[in-house]
Amino acid sequence: MADLEIRDLHVRIEEREILRGVDLDVSRGEVHALMGPNGSGKSTLANTLLGHPSYEITEGTIVFKGEDITEAEPHERAKAGLFLAFQYPVSIPGVSVANFLRMAINAKRTEPIQVKEFRNQLQHAIELLDVDKAFTSRHLNDGFSGGEKKRAEILQMAMLAPDVAILDETDSGLDIDALRTVAEGVQRLHDEQGLGALIITHYQRILHYVKPEFVHILMDGRIVLQGGVELVERLEREGYDQIRQEFGGQGEMAA
Amino acid sequence: MSAAPATDANGAAQVQVKPGRHREATLYHALAGAGAGNGRTLEQLREAALRSFETTELPVWRRSGFWTTSLQSLDLDALETASGQDSVTVEPGVIPEVVTRTLPDRPHAGRIVQSAGSVVHVELDPALAERGVILCSLQEAFQDHRELAERWYSKRLTIDRNKLEAANAAFWTGGAFLHVPKGIVVEDPFEIVYAIDGPGVAQYARTLVVGGQSSEFKLHEYDLAEDFEGQALHAGAFELYLEDGARCRLAQLQDWGKGEVYDVSTRFVGVGRDAYCHWLPALLGGHLVRQHLELAVSEPGGDMAFRGLFFSEEHEHLDVFAVDLHETGPSGGDVHWRGAATGESRASFEGLIQIDPGAQQTHTYLQIHSMMLSPKARVDAIPSVLVSADDVSASHGGTVGELDEAAIFYMQTRGLDRPAAVRVIVEGFFEPLIAELADEALEEIVRAKIAGKLAAAREDIEAYATSR
Numbered sequence: 001m002a003d004l005e006i007r008d009l010h011v012r013i014e015e016r017e018i019l020r021g022v023d024l025d026v027s028r029g030e031v032h033a034l035m036g037p038n039g040s041g042k043s044t045l046a047n048t049l050l051g052h053p054s055y056e057i058t059e060g061t062i063v064f065k066g067e068d069i070t071e072a073e074p075h076e077r078a079k080a081g082l083f084l085a086f087q088y089p090v091s092i093p094g095v096s097v098a099n100f101l102r103m104a105i106n107a108k109r110t111e112p113i114q115v116k117e118f119r120n121q122l123q124h125a126i127e128l129l130d131v132d133k134a135f136t137s138r139h140l141n142d143g144f145s146g147g148e149k150k151r152a153e154i155l156q157m158a159m160l161a162p163d164v165a166i167l168d169e170t171d172s173g174l175d176i177d178a179l180r181t182v183a184e185g186v187q188r189l190h191d192e193q194g195l196g197a198l199i200i201t202h203y204q205r206i207l208h209y210v211k212p213e214f215v216h217i218l219m220d221g222r223i224v225l226q227g228g229v230e231l232v233e234r235l236e237r238e239g240y241d242q243i244r245q246e247f248g249g250q251g252e253m254a255a
Numbered sequence: 256m257s258a259a260p261a262t263d264a265n266g267a268a269q270v271q272v273k274p275g276r277h278r279e280a281t282l283y284h285a286l287a288g289a290g291a292g293n294g295r296t297l298e299q300l301r302e303a304a305l306r307s308f309e310t311t312e313l314p315v316w317r318r319s320g321f322w323t324t325s326l327q328s329l330d331l332d333a334l335e336t337a338s339g340q341d342s343v344t345v346e347p348g349v350i351p352e353v354v355t356r357t358l359p360d361r362p363h364a365g366r367i368v369q370s371a372g373s374v375v376h377v378e379l380d381p382a383l384a385e386r387g388v389i390l391c392s393l394q395e396a397f398q399d400h401r402e403l404a405e406r407w408y409s410k411r412l413t414i415d416r417n418k419l420e421a422a423n424a425a426f427w428t429g430g431a432f433l434h435v436p437k438g439i440v441v442e443d444p445f446e447i448v449y450a451i452d453g454p455g456v457a458q459y460a461r462t463l464v465v466g467g468q469s470s471e472f473k474l475h476e477y478d479l480a481e482d483f484e485g486q487a488l489h490a491g492a493f494e495l496y497l498e499d500g501a502r503c504r505l506a507q508l509q510d511w512g513k514g515e516v517y518d519v520s521t522r523f524v525g526v527g528r529d530a531y532c533h534w535l536p537a538l539l540g541g542h543l544v545r546q547h548l549e550l551a552v553s554e555p556g557g558d559m560a561f562r563g564l565f566f567s568e569e570h571e572h573l574d575v576f577a578v579d580l581h582e583t584g585p586s587g588g589d590v591h592w593r594g595a596a597t598g599e600s601r602a603s604f605e606g607l608i609q610i611d612p613g614a615q616q617t618h619t620y621l622q623i624h625s626m627m628l629s630p631k632a633r634v635d636a637i638p639s640v641l642v643s644a645d646d647v648s649a650s651h652g653g654t655v656g657e658l659d660e661a662a663i664f665y666m667q668t669r670g671l672d673r674p675a676a677v678r679v680i681v682e683g684f685f686e687p688l689i690a691e692l693a694d695e696a697l698e699e700i701v702r703a704k705i706a707g708k709l710a711a712a713r714e715d716i717e718a719y720a721t722s723r
Contacts, residue, residue, distance in 0.1 A: 050668045053660075074667035083668070090662045094683025100669075103679070107670035139683075156669060 001066070003027045003196060004049075004082070004164045009060035011041075011048050011221075018044040020221035021060070028163050028196040033207055033232065035200075036218035037240040042200045043087060045218070046168040050074050050084045065163070079108050083162035085153040087169040091141035097152060098122065098136040101159050108160070125158040129185045147178035154185045157195075164196040165189075171206035183209030207232050219244060285578045285609050286523060286549055290494075291424070292409035297397055300409060304424030307415035314417035314519070316545065316574060322603050322635060324545050324574040326419070329517050334457035334488055336372065336426050348375030351452040353479045353512070358446065359696035364472070365390040366446040367431045371456045374429040386439055393430025393461050404432060407465050411523045411551070412494050419490040419519045423459045427492070430461035433474065437467035437498075444473035444504075444694070454485025454514060462493040466501035466530075473504045475697060482513035491520035497530040499554070505534045506692055510704060511541035521547040528554035535692060538565040538573060539704050549578040552586035552617075563592040564688045564701075567600035567632070568708050575604045579621060581614040584644065588619030593688055595625065595681060596632035597712035603635040608651065612643040621651040626684055628658065628677075629715045656684070658720065677716055678709050 002025035011019035018041045026032050036042050048055045049062060051074040062070045069077050092100060101122065106112045126133060129151050141149050150170055157165050167186065171179055187210050189195040199210060207229070215232055217225040219240070224247035225231065235243070291300055313331065316324040351370050358366075365379035367390055374392040389400060396404040414424035431447045449460045464474060478489065489511070497503055511518060518541045526532050534550055550561045559579075567573045579588045588608070596602050606621045625634035638651035658680060666676035682689075685705060692698050709716070 050664075052664055073672070074664060075670050075672045078668050078670040086665065086668075090659065090665045092662055092666070092679065092683055094686030095679055100666075100679075103671060103675070104666075104669040107672075107675065160669065 003065055005061075005063040006049070007061045007063070009045070009048070009062065010058045011044055012056045012058050013044065013054055017058070018221055019048070022218070022221070022223055024216060024223065026164050026196050026198050029190070029194045030196050030214065031190055031210060031212045032198045032214045032216065033201060033212035034198055034216045034218055035202070035232070035235060037244075038202065040218045041221045042202075042218055043168055046084055046166045046200055049077075049166055050082060051077055075107070078160075081163035083157050083160060083165040085150075085157055085165060085167040085170050087172060089141050089149045089153055091139070091144070093139050093142045095140050096137050097140050097155070100140045101136075101156060104156065104160060121159055125155050128158055128188055129155050130181050131155065146173040147175065150174055150178065150182050154182050158185065158189055161193055162195065164198065166198045166200065168200045169202060170199070171201055171203065179206060180209055186210050204232050204236050217243060219247065285551070285580045285607065286411060286413055286521075286547075290409045290411040291414040292405075292407075292412075297405065297408065300414060301425050304414040304421045307421035308418055308425050311415070311418040311421060314419060318603070318605075318637075324543070324572065324603075326517060326519070326543070329488065329543075330486060331457070331488070333455070334486065335455050336457045336459070348373060350376050351450040351479075351481065353452070353481045354448055354450050354477070357479055357510075357700065358448070358477060359700060361696045362443045364388075364441045364443045364445050365433075366448070367392065368448040368450065369429045369431065369458075369460065370450045370452055371458055372428040374431075383439070383441060387436040388439060388441070389432065389434040390445060391432055393432045393463055394428065396432035396463070400432075400434070403434060403465075404463065407494070407496055408463055410494065410496065411525055412492050412521060417519075419488075420492070420521060422457075423461065423490045423492045427459040427461035430463070432462075433464045435466050435470040435472045437470060439467070439470045439472070441472040444475045446475050446477065448477045448479065449489065449491070450477075451480040451487045451489060451511070451514075451516060453481065454483050454487050457488040457490070460489060460491040460520075462491070464495040466495070466497045466503050468498045469500040470498075471502045473694070474506070475694075476505075476507040478507070478509040478511065478518070480510075480512040480514055480516050484514065486515045486517070489516060489518045489520065491518070491522070493520065493522040495524045495532070497525065497527050497532055499528040499530060501527065501530045503532050504693070505532060506694070506697060507536040508539070508697065508700060509537065509541065509544075510539040511544075515542045517542060518544040518546070520545070522549065524550045524559075526550070526552045526554070526557035526559055529556035530554070531558045533560045533562070533691070535562040535564075535688065537701050538563070538575065539701070539708070540566070540568065541571060541573070543572045545574045547576050547578075549580055550588075551578075551580040551582055552588065553582045555583055555585060558587040559589070560691075561588065561590040562688050562691055564685055565592075565594040565602060565604070566705055566708055567594075567596045567602045568712060569598040569600060571598075571600040573600070573602040575602075577604065577606045579606070579608045579619055581610045581617040581619065583611070584614040584647070585616035586614060588617070590619070590621040591688065592623045593625070593685055594623075594634055594636075595628055595684065596634045597628045597708065597715055599629070599631040601633050603637070605637045605639070606651065607639050607641065608649045609641045610644050610647050610649055614644045615646040617644065617647040617649070619649050623651075623653040624656065624684070625653070626656045626658075626681065628681070628712060628719060630719050658716070660720070663720075673717070674710070674713055678706060681705065681709055
């Protein structure tokens, strides 16, 4: 049994069906890539997995570590060990990165984390992600550049040590150096902590640095093709249009 | 009385406001001008104020039909006014529990506590007393330091704009007087406390503070009441004068609790040549609160930071009129307020930048940010600018916010439940100002009070989220 089991997931937002029966399994220690053209429903899946209130599940289930979390509150999913690295992280003015991290860590624990233990963990994560120490005293995402926001996402991921993380287009808008840092961070968390990752991406770039074992192609709200890393190469050669003709011809773009 | 007269009690001309000169209806005016003092003795002033009290009605402040602050529901006759005008001795009394409970346990330079109409506690660091610092009740100051007290008393405050202002000037008892002489630098804060222990009290509070040349000090005022059933009144008059080069950090923590406490107060801070004041009132509760807060740069080179935060809840009514007054230039100003409202509370903040003729090379900015946390709560923020000099810069800005659902979801995905996420957002909203208190003990009190109000309004805030 996989840690995260998605079965026949149908999701609607404002009367429009975006996901039309998604099946997907992700376990600790596995790296998955979910690829698809714009509007295929990638971000909808990411948000739905964490319980965003705007997305309505009309059919199907999400089971995480044996618990049905289809209806669970977002913070319950987080506490259970799911994580979402946002495509567009929002800013939280007035709260420093370090303070926010401490709150998030304590939310998962019964006893607050010791200052020293927290400091050690933070130091480790800072080195892992090659960020400046001063970074952690800045207000979370407030005035951050695109690259800094993505690093802050991975920093949080490192500190919260989830079982399965969904990375929603973490590669978008990153220059090559930032992309490499972020991707290497994900790879190391996978190697060191046994992180399971579902890397959602439009492009292949990030997959040059994090090697997925499983690749899924999402089109028009369904996974139309699954395979290994060779799928990425095929996509690079042929593009989404070719695959669409083959598998998704019947569906219009979900915008 | 719904608007200030064009001249003050002494007939000194105020800034003339030409019709059409300002877009927003600036109904309230700066005190602008000499105060009631001006050579009159305390007795003469009390008598003049008494006449005004007898001939005026309880005030109503109206703004174009959609905002009214009225004291009609206050039964003034039923309240007990302390009649200790002739007694100047401090009666060592019981410090109300709300005071011991609220005040931080921390080093302080001095502390004076008034409960209802009596000063019940005075303490001053003996080393400071030796160097000439005076902290005593204002009544005592008029006995022991009459010349000094009379020189400054009501120098800029008026006594007859409305019945409660007149009542304060006529009936005040106890009071607080602080004088930090020339060149004295004090690290720990002075604390002035006004407390109301139970219903049925009319507290006429009077504070006079003078910072001598190049003095430097901190002043924390606490306005506190127990949670009780019934009415009480705090009519306050506060004046602080900073002489040349003096520097003061003034903070005020007000929380009148759950009782039906009316607070109608006027506070004036005058900044002298090259002097500086950082003023931060934290208005955290009161059944009906009307505050006229005026920070005036009166001499060239004066500078100020006028901060403030407010949080209204349940059925509270808060009306703040804050004036950033520049009487001469060059001068600097920076006004930054933040407020939030829950329940069915109403809060109005009117911020006025007034630059008088001749106050050239004044640079000032006013910003007001507000956040509505309940469907029935309302915050009005009205900035206005009156400029009578041409070589100045004055501008204002502001935002009106609601809870950002995207931010809440973001924090939830990090394991914070919804109330915790809301708390982070609201605390983050206030944090830039709380941090400016630059005083850990005081910061913690403000944070805890805000957290408590958010916890109390939890269902309300939840209802708002689902209603949108």
